[in-house]
Amino acid sequence: MTSPIGEDDLAAWIDGRLSPERQRLVDAYLEGQPDVHARLREQAEQARALASLFAPIADEPIPATMRVAAIRGRQRQPRWQLAIAASLLLAVGFGGGWSSARWSGEPRAGIAALANEASDNFRVYAADRIRPAEIGPDQRAMLIRWTSARLGERVTIPDLSTAGYRYGGGRLVATPHGPAVLLLYDGPQASKLAVLTRPMQIDKSASMTSTSSGTMGRVTWAVDGIGYSVVGERPAAELHPIADEVRRQADAGLVS
Amino acid sequence: MAHRAASCRCSATEMDPLAAAIEPLVPGLRRYARSWLRDQAMADDLVQDCLERAVGRWRQRRGTEVRPWVYAILHNLLVDHKRQHVRRGTAVPLHLVDDVALGRPADQDAGLHHRDLLRALDALPEEQRTVLLLISVEGLSYGEVAAVVGVPLGTVMSRISRGRDRLATLLREGERPRLRSIR
Numbered sequence: 001m002t003s004p005i006g007e008d009d010l011a012a013w014i015d016g017r018l019s020p021e022r023q024r025l026v027d028a029y030l031e032g033q034p035d036v037h038a039r040l041r042e043q044a045e046q047a048r049a050l051a052s053l054f055a056p057i058a059d060e061p062i063p064a065t066m067r068v069a070a071i072r073g074r075q076r077q078p079r080w081q082l083a084i085a086a087s088l089l090l091a092v093g094f095g096g097g098w099s100s101a102r103w104s105g106e107p108r109a110g111i112a113a114l115a116n117e118a119s120d121n122f123r124v125y126a127a128d129r130i131r132p133a134e135i136g137p138d139q140r141a142m143l144i145r146w147t148s149a150r151l152g153e154r155v156t157i158p159d160l161s162t163a164g165y166r167y168g169g170g171r172l173v174a175t176p177h178g179p180a181v182l183l184l185y186d187g188p189q190a191s192k193l194a195v196l197t198r199p200m201q202i203d204k205s206a207s208m209t210s211t212s213s214g215t216m217g218r219v220t221w222a223v224d225g226i227g228y229s230v231v232g233e234r235p236a237a238e239l240h241p242i243a244d245e246v247r248r249q250a251d252a253g254l255v256s
Numbered sequence: 257m258a259h260r261a262a263s264c265r266c267s268a269t270e271m272d273p274l275a276a277a278i279e280p281l282v283p284g285l286r287r288y289a290r291s292w293l294r295d296q297a298m299a300d301d302l303v304q305d306c307l308e309r310a311v312g313r314w315r316q317r318r319g320t321e322v323r324p325w326v327y328a329i330l331h332n333l334l335v336d337h338k339r340q341h342v343r344r345g346t347a348v349p350l351h352l353v354d355d356v357a358l359g360r361p362a363d364q365d366a367g368l369h370h371r372d373l374l375r376a377l378d379a380l381p382e383e384q385r386t387v388l389l390l391i392s393v394e395g396l397s398y399g400e401v402a403a404v405v406g407v408p409l410g411t412v413m414s415r416i417s418r419g420r421d422r423l424a425t426l427l428r429e430g431e432r433p434r435l436r437s438i439r
Contacts, residue, residue: 009412011398011413011420015391039424043421045375046427047420050377050388051393051395055375055393057283057290058286062279062286065304066303066304067279068274068278068284068307069305071308075311134380183308235305235336236305237305237337238301
């Protein structure tokens with residue numbers, strides 16, 4: 001007894017994935033079913049057309065950023081700096097009565113920590129319907145004066161209107177590394193975005209790193225001792241152009 | 257901004273095991289992302305994201321086959337991306353893609369017309385289009401596709417059959433599929 005011809009056999013016939021014995025069986029079946037045979041031949045032709053349509057893409061040289069060595073290099077960098085941060089914390093710990101048991105796997109320094117601070121604050125404040133921002137969008141100067149004084153750095157408010165995001169106010173927030181500024185933005189379809197900025201002790205300069213936390217994407221970097229993290233309910237890849245814009249304006253020293 | 261240059265990997269013999277397992281998949285992953293998205297830069301961003309995750313989570317893989325595991329990461333990113341874009345109303349039907357975006361000259365006319373093929377592909381339900389692309393274009397086995405999409409093998413087989421019937425009908429009738437309500 002052989003098992004009857006199934007639609008799975010016919011699909012595998014089209015793809016040329018039948019075992020030799022099954023192939024003989026299906027071929028014999030198709031001899032007696034010219035209509036089915038014609039349909040399968042047509043579909044096999046369409047499958048080949050589909051493959052050749054997209055084939056050229058796979059012939060393109062791959063971007064250098066997609067090399068495993070390049071990815072590893074980027075991923076290793078924060079971890080290496082984290083190790084320094086850890087040793088610093090431990091050194092402080094032994095001097096100041098800290099327990100090393102308090103050290104958990106969570107990054108506590110560098111841009112990895114900044115990214116987590118950004119998503120933690122985003123989670124709390126962007127979802128707030130009553131008072132997400134302490135200082136509203138009409139009082140930019142006041143926010144800049146206040147937060148610049150607290151951070152000891154000149155704070156700028158990036159204009160993200162070209163990316164479809166309107167500045168919705170900001171606030172001073174607490175992080176394990178001192179005060180930081182959280183700037184909130186409103187985008188299309190009630191989407192939210194935030195930029196967290198603070199001075200950096202570790203990772204004074206770090207290239208853009210994309211990470212995610214749950215459904216939140218984060219793009220985080222540091223320039224000249226100031227860290228930035230752009231966070232939103234979107235994949236980090238989509239936040240990247242916005243982060244580029246924030247960096248461009250920050251580098252240019254634009255103040256709104 | 258200090259950007260670290262990728263260290264030179266001059267010959268395949270120096271390739272470490274992770275690179276040997278993942279890098280050969282990259283051309284196919286880019287092709288799969290591009291078959292979903294019209295925007296090459298966006299497609300490559302998602303592939304990059306996929307690769308970062310694959311490298312970062314390599315040790316959590318626990319014996320799963322590499323190819324379906326990596327394709328599943330990318331597939332999930334594509335599904336999420338599409339869902340968000342449909343919600344925001346920026347998705348563009350596949351058949352409006354430039355031939356250039358698919359990496360081939362516009363006037364190439366091999367058998368089936370590319371634009372007709374893309375239009376028909378675009379008119380398929382997503383679940384049928386997905387298995388069609390993974391099997392006919394990416395050459396994944398039926399079992400691998402089941403693992404990527406997260407459905408039983410029988411479901412893959414019926415989706416591929418229905419998808420091919422539907423594609424053939426669309427192409428034969430030269431039917432101009434209604435644009436699905438994208439926005």
